[in-house]
Amino acid sequence: MNTHASPEIIRTDNVTKKFGEMVAVDHVNYSLCENEIAGIIGSNGAGKTTFFNLITGYYTPEEGTVIYEGKDITALPAQKRVALGMMRTFQLTSTFDSLTVTDNLVLSFIRAHKKHSLFNLFVTPRSRHRNNDKIKECLETFDLQQVAQRDVKHLSLGEKRRLEIAMSILAEPKVLLLDEPLAGLSETEIKGVLDVLRLNVSKQTILIVEHKISKVEDFLERLTVMHEGKIIADGKCEECLNAPEVRKSYWQID
């Protein structure tokens, strides 16, 4: 699968996750190379989010292993995976409602850029970081300056989504995993988000789950199609979308 010369950063071997009788992710072998921009599509309930959850440590698989930079991280807790450079967003936007937009960014920034220690949790007040250049720049990029001081609970869905993506990008992770980052965004917002992602492309490996392929088609270098917990196609976007299996189960045309 290694089409790039660059080394593999994430690999899953036969990962499986069941919910009762239902096999949500069924013996999936997948690998992602450094600096690759990859996407996963699939119909509702295909297992995309569950697969994300297995990679990022929300669930541990019943079977199989997850490898990150050559190390087995199957049993590693989620927060330690973040420390290794993995960052994700959630399908249902997930931010801290009772904090301001800036403080949401500060939390992400501190964890990623300062040495994570008791000292840093206590000694520097939040206000010290609020004027940080990186955070200001980030507010600007995501067009959030207007609401910077507002509590997140008062934001619109689109703003929350941009904030969540901003938080993940601000942490400058090695791998960025985005679960339907464009859902609920307007056309202009989508363009904005993709532009920012493009800026980051040279530095990061990105894996995007998206329901509607049309939005991200030009952006992706590689596409994987999931169906009923299995990978049914993997490769260049064009080829994938035309594969007979995919036509049948994703497009539902024969």
Added chain:
Amino acid sequence: MVNIFRWSWGLLLAFFCLFLVRVFLPLPFANEILIFAIYTIGCNFLLGRVGFISFGQPAYLAVGAYGTAFYLFYFGSNPFVGILIGVLSGVAIALLVGPFFVRLRSDYFALVNLALAVIMFYLFEKILAKITHGDNGLWFLTNMTSTPIIDLGNPSDFFIFTFLLAFGVWALYKYLDDSIFGACCLATKTNEDKLKFLGYSNFNIRWLAFVIANTTTAMAGSLYAVYFGFVSPEITAPSRAADPVIVTLLGGVGTLYGPIVGAFAYTGMKDLISGYIANWELFIGLLLVFIMLAGEKGIWGTLEPILKKLIFKKKNSTN
């Protein structure tokens, strides 16, 4: 520097008001409010900032009180050392039980703390009766030596000491609110999954918050012990377990000055109403129901925005 001044004005103002209590009202009342407020701030922090409701705060209060009592009864006579030992006992118990308790969901957390309070009650009343003298309690008022400058045996000196201590405690909680840790606490309360996926350990943050809160609670226990010169298992009686929660709700959950206002209102009503009606708790109960139905903001939670508006308006008109 400017920031420090801005936040400390509110703090100074609050404590100036608290000092007025001492001037205009009887000393025992002032002392009781101070200790009760310190007792409650831990509970308020846990509930308002970390999202944990605890019906077992008397357990930690008792550990602090007995830590101080054992020292003053058996070993030494310096009340300051007694208080220090009480506080350290609080740190120890919180470090010890914290890892088990903070894993629980908030509702189970409330109950497991209540269970701990019940255990403590029997521990101090029955199991350790040989050293705690059971229900008779430990009397050590006369064991305490008077210390120079501030003599804790003297109620008026005791007020000064407790007042300064309370000021320190509030400054600390104010500082915590503005720290990264404070943001982490709010974050773990509202969205622990997201916090985990930003790379923080919810467990560590909760444990730390638990230790800070219950150390403060134990400190209040130590103060009770020194103030009365007496400790009995009654201090952790399960029937009093909800007191700090009540005062927290009364004052306003998650507000900095809620515990002071709540302690003032609670103690005030207790002293005032119990003069007329025997069942003053009934009145508190009704008031709580009213507060809950009126939007769960508590007394301070309701007053704060109004006061802010007043002060803000004044500033605008002077500009």
